[in-house]
Amino acid sequence: MVKKTPKEETTIPPGTPWFHWKYGENGLEACLIMIRGPQVGRRVVLDKDEIVLGRSKNADVQIEESCVSRQHAVIKREASTFIIIDQNSTNGTFVNSERRVTCVLRDQDLITIGNTIFKFIAKNSPELHYHEELHKQASLDPVLQIHNKRFFLEYLEQKCHRSLLLPTKLAIILFDIDHFKRINDTYGHQTGDQVLLHVANIVKSRLRNSDIFSRYGGEEFAVALPDSDAEQAGMTAEKLRRAVEATAVIRDEDEIRVTISLGAASLEPAGSPIRSWRDLIERADSALYEAKKAGRNRTIVYRGTR
Numbered sequence: 555m556v557k558k559t560p561k562e563e564t565t566i567p568p569g570t571p572w573f574h575w576k577y578g579e580n581g582l583e584a585c586l587i588m589i590r591g592p593q594v595g596r597r598v599v600l601d602k603d604e605i606v607l608g609r610s611k612n613a614d615v616q617i618e619e620s621c622v623s624r625q626h627a628v629i630k631r632e633a634s635t636f637i638i639i640d641q642n643s644t645n646g647t648f649v650n651s652e653r654r655v656t657c658v659l660r661d662q663d664l665i666t667i668g669n670t671i672f673k674f675i676a677k678n679s680p681e682l683h684y685h686e687e688l689h690k691q692a693s694l695d696p697v698l699q700i701h702n703k704r705f706f707l708e709y710l711e712q713k714c715h716r717s718l719l720l721p722t723k724l725a726i727i728l729f730d731i732d733h734f735k736r737i738n739d740t741y742g743h744q745t746g747d748q749v750l751l752h753v754a755n756i757v758k759s760r761l762r763n764s765d766i767f768s769r770y771g772g773e774e775f776a777v778a779l780p781d782s783d784a785e786q787a788g789m790t791a792e793k794l795r796r797a798v799e800a801t802a803v804i805r806d807e808d809e810i811r812v813t814i815s816l817g818a819a820s821l822e823p824a825g826s827p828i829r830s831w832r833d834l835i836e837r838a839d840s841a842l843y844e845a846k847k848a849g850r851n852r853t854i855v856y857r858g859t860r
């Protein structure tokens with residue numbers, strides 16, 4: 555049964571980029587890896603001319619520590635060089651333990667901001683591919699070979715931030731297999747896993763390359779649809795629902811059929827404006843909840859006034 559997402563449930567690192575886990579045209583970009591702090595292993599790809607680090611919600615890399623200034627430091631890219639510039643922060647920016655106002659970053663430099671430490675990995679660093687692989691492994695669901703929740707939320711946060719600034723359209727779908735417990739209870743957990751894989755494959759094959767599809771929980775999934783509004787998300791959701799409904803998993807003599815319930819929400823105003831990715835998740839989740847309550851095997855698009 556789908557439960558409403560508690561507000562504090564998602565604690566995914568803010569500002570974590572998602573877009574360079576496949577090799578881009580210019581190869582891998584330089585990055586920062588958090589090596590001490592609340593999100594150890596968090597990777598920040600330095601793919602913009604300027605990246606702000608600070609406590610502010612609007613910082614590209616938000617560091618939620620009271621001793622970190624709102625706009626603490628900026629990393630500027632100049633050709634292939636990265637320069638960190640302290641923004642007159644109260645407690646200072648440290649590179650390799652020395653307080654610096656500006657500093658050209660070199661491979662493996664350690665940047666300390668508050669209690670958080672990042673390691674700078676340059677574009678030509680021998681460690682770059684290693685960190686890339688670690689990030690990739692940490693972003694995949696090992697059974698279904700689709701993105702995991704961590705990756706999805708990283709992506710959503712980044713994408714939402716940009717879509718609200720530009721602004722561009724963005725929608726998401728959350729969906730859940732109906733009465734999945736019965737499948738496990740009737741056929742066993744292994745067959746349950748087969749059904750999960752079946753649903754994941756059906757959905758994957760119906761999405762665009764630009765859509766981000768992930769496992770959100772046990773039998774819950776999430777899709778992010780860039781450049782889509784609520785109507786388009788509703789149509790995609792219906793397409794997915796019909797595709798799942800129309801196919802079956804064959805097991806011995808049995809045809810196992812499942813249905814899914816879906817909730818969709820988009821960034822465009824529906825009642826009160828969306829301020830963050832959390833609002834989007836909450837709205838899609840409440841639409842999914844309504845779809846379950848209304849009898850399952852259906853799509854509800856969030857049109858609330860909250």
Ligand SMILES: Nc1nc2c(ncn2[C@@H]2O[C@H](COP(=O)(O)OP(=O)(O)OP(=O)(O)O)[C@@H](O)[C@H]2O)c(=O)[nH]1
Nearest residue numbers: 555556731732733734735736738743746747772773
């Ligand atoms: N086989 C298998 N089962 C899983 C996995 N993750 C979660 N489940 C099962 O999914 C079931 C979810 O049950 P419920 O939350 O009651 O939901 P439901 O039976 O789908 O009912 P509704 O969501 O209300 O339609 C539980 O029995 C979990 O054990 C998994 O990775 N593999």
